[in-house]
Amino acid sequence: DAGVTQSPTHLIKTRGQQVTLRCSPKSGHDTVSWYQQALGQGPQFIFQYYEEEERQRGNFPDRFSGHQFPNYSSELNVNALLLGDSALYLCASSSSPGRSGGYTFGSGTRLTVV
Amino acid sequence: QKEVEQNSGPLSVPEGAIASLNCTYSDRGSQSFFWYRQYSGKSPELIMFIYSNGDKEDGRFTAQLNKASQYVSLLIRDSQPSDSATYLCAVWWGSNYKLTFGKGTLLTVNP
Numbered sequence: 223d224a225g226v227t228q229s230p231t232h233l234i235k236t237r238g239q240q241v242t243l244r245c246s247p248k249s250g251h252d253t254v255s256w257y258q259q260a261l262g263q264g265p266q267f268i269f270q271y272y273e274e275e276e277r278q279r280g281n282f283p284d285r286f287s288g289h290q291f292p293n294y295s296s297e298l299n300v301n302a303l304l305l306g307d308s309a310l311y312l313c314a315s316s317s318s319p320g321r322s323g324g325y326t327f328g329s330g331t332r333l334t335v336v
Numbered sequence: 337q338k339e340v341e342q343n344s345g346p347l348s349v350p351e352g353a354i355a356s357l358n359c360t361y362s363d364r365g366s367q368s369f370f371w372y373r374q375y376s377g378k379s380p381e382l383i384m385f386i387y388s389n390g391d392k393e394d395g396r397f398t399a400q401l402n403k404a405s406q407y408v409s410l411l412i413r414d415s416q417p418s419d420s421a422t423y424l425c426a427v428w429w430g431s432n433y434k435l436t437f438g439k440g441t442l443l444t445v446n447p
Binding site: 314327328 | 381440
């Protein structure tokens with residue numbers, strides 16, 4: 223049973239560039255949430271996708287956008303990268319918002335903006 | 337604003353001791369509570385969840401929930417060096433569909 227798969231694992235980008243991160247949820251899960259985790263901080267909620275729509279959004283600028291596909295996989299796009307966007311980006315999947323046991327996280331994408 | 341607070345530590349305990357990690361949250365409307373373990377450079381891993389007041393035990397781990405006081409704790413008995421990690425407390429408020437995390441507590445278990 224495949225868990226949550228994220229790609230790429232590491233990425234280095236230059237300020238002002240755009241980046242796309244990808245996530246495939248765990249089998250049986252239909253909800254994907256994206257988190258940003260800066261060094262020494264807890265994960266910060268970016269947004270959540272369910273039924274191909276953004277259901278909830280955290281306190282992140284419009285430079286952060288996403289998409290969910292019919293197979294439940296998801297992308298996170300960040301435009302006009304800033305140095306402060308350097309972080310671990312985590313994708314988490316669940317079977318609808320869950321009291322069933324929490325979210326399952328992927329291994330993350332480490333983004334470095336130089 | 338729904339917030340989750342944790343003591344960032346570091347919390348240092350000797351091997352074999354009980355490690356106690358605490359978490360408070362801001363809104364009594366919360367429904368579900370989770371503890372994740374995160375090793376350095378890795379992603380969070382779910383270790384416990386609790387919904388009802390009281391204690392829930394799973395092996396060496398015990399989660400304790402007190403909704404009236406708005407706190408949840410995690411006890412790790414017979415701590416091992418392999419337990420050294422950051423422990424993240426997370427709270428789910430069904431009204432806003434998202435899991436909100438604290439900043440995490442760094443635990444170090446000394447051999």
